[in-house]
Amino acid sequence: MERVNKFLEAKSEEGEQIREVRVIPLTLTNPVTPEFASTMTAGQFFIEVLKERGISIENKDVLVVTSKLVSLFDGRTIKLKDVIPSRKARILGKFFHKDPREVELIMREGKVKFVIPFKKIAKHPILWKKMLKFSADPEGTREALDISTYVFVVRNHAAYLDDAGIDFSNSPSEYVTLLPKDPCKSAQKIREEIKQLTGKDIAVIITDTVSELGRMGSQDIAIGYSGIDPITRKSGKRDLFGEPHLGGNDMVIDSLAGMAGLVMGQMDESTPATLIKGLRYDSEKPDKDYKGMELVDYPPGLTVRSTFLTFLTTLWFYIVNFFTFQRWPRKR
Incomplete structure (x- = not known):
């Protein structure tokens, strides 16, 4: 036990204190209709929902909303x-x-x-x-x-x-x-409305559901965001053993979309939004080169090029593998 405590003590000295992260569902009594959505803005609507549920909104909270609900307020x-x-x-x-x-x-x-x-x-x-x-x-x-x-x-x-x-x-x-025409602009508008009405500075993420290639089921991902850096910027940092690490660019907004998606559901749950509390995240950084989801998107044409190069490299692998004239090792 003492040996384990040494690890825990060292970690607490170097890192920040771990806080609880809560995902609070914002469940509706009735579905939102286009007629109702035309009477108010999305920001006003969420403030009303939070008041009715007795949920206080604080700085650095994250509001995660399904694209369908945003589209209703955007007239889409x-x-x-x-x-x-x-x-x-x-x-x-x-x-x-x-x-x-x-x-x-x-x-x-x-x-x-x-x-x-x-x-x-x-x-x-x-x-x-x-x-x-x-x-x-x-x-x-x-x-x-x-x-x-x-x-x-x-x-x-x-x-x-x-x-x-x-x-x-x-x-x-x-x-x-x-879908919203520009989900990042829609997220920004909701965020600004909430800040104007409450004085609180939060982040907003808009989600949609996509199929998982090669897996059963689907996954909620982010298609728009505002107020949060969408991806961590840790590539090249030294790992636990002092070696430079190529990874570290985690898709924060997709991770949050997945967390919220488990709570929101896709059928008759009537939970088109969640409020995430207690999460530490980096604020959105102004970027003159990229706008919105362009920051995390592949450059135009790179997907086709990557697929072609991967196909050729994989073909070359199988050719070389064949001429080794040796069976693949068995799983142990």
Whole structure:
């Protein structure tokens, strides 16, 4: 025990005192509608919610909000019946079994980078068995799969977004919800409104849900932020043994989005926001070279180049591996 205490004492002398971090859900009694959202701003709304819940807001708190709720206050909801699909949208919709009006909205949001044949992939016997194992309603899963036959992936806000992040379900009747045009500006506006109304300086993060490549399930990530440095800047620092470390650039805003996502949920939880208290973070740093999510985004064209170089290098690895004429070591 004494030996363990020595480690703990040394750590407490070098580092800051550890504080408890709390994630407080902001649950709503009723869902927000476009009509209601038009009567006030997002900042005013959150102040009212916090007052009703008896939650005090303090400096350095972090408000994490789903993009869908922000979109409602930004006026980014649209009636699907009002969308007139172009010829391109009608042709693509026919070949990929999607509503041409949905295709039209996806195209307006950005260029489609690739298309996932979701139904064909999901019908793999082992994967399908897993999907049903994790399903709360197997029949509902089957019905949903018939709707989501193909997924169009669009690159936006430094993320690969399924169907451009447009929410065709779980939206008010007859509406679909688009992502905020500029989530960082929306986050900044909410932050400034809260500061004006309360005098408290907080950070705001806007989230969306994306699929996890190669894993079952999805993950909440950040698509916008304000008042917080989105990434830690520790690359090159010496590690515990004095060696320079290439890593250390942790995506703070994605980690917080993931924490909040576990509390907010994606179905009928009616919790579109959380307030995180007790977290130590670096404030946002002004940058003349990058704006918003550009700071953490890959430069244009680098993704394609990286994929190509990775493919060639991996091919070269397999060629060299083959000519070693030796089996791969067994797992121990």
